[in-house]
Amino acid sequence: MPHTKSAEKRLRQSDKRRRTNRTWMKGVKKETREVADALATGDAAKIATQFVAATVKLDKAAAKGIIHKNKAARLKSRMAKRINKAKAAPAKTAPTKA
8 A cells, every 4th residue: 555645646547547558458459359350251341441440449559658659560560461461362272274
């Protein structure tokens, strides 16, 4: 337990920040999970909309200082790579007529 008034205030502030950060991170994880689920189904339209939603959520979290801007960029880049790989995969495996 805090012994001084300033320590009590710091405890309140850190608790408030922790709750805010956890809420935002749950939202970020939810959006990225939905992109992964859309990739599993293979629906191109759903993948595109989920990717946009996840990108917006990551950018907002980075702007608010919840996560570092480089982490947001890294996560978006990895998602984009997986999406592009999934788009290219069916074209490579399709048999060609000779």
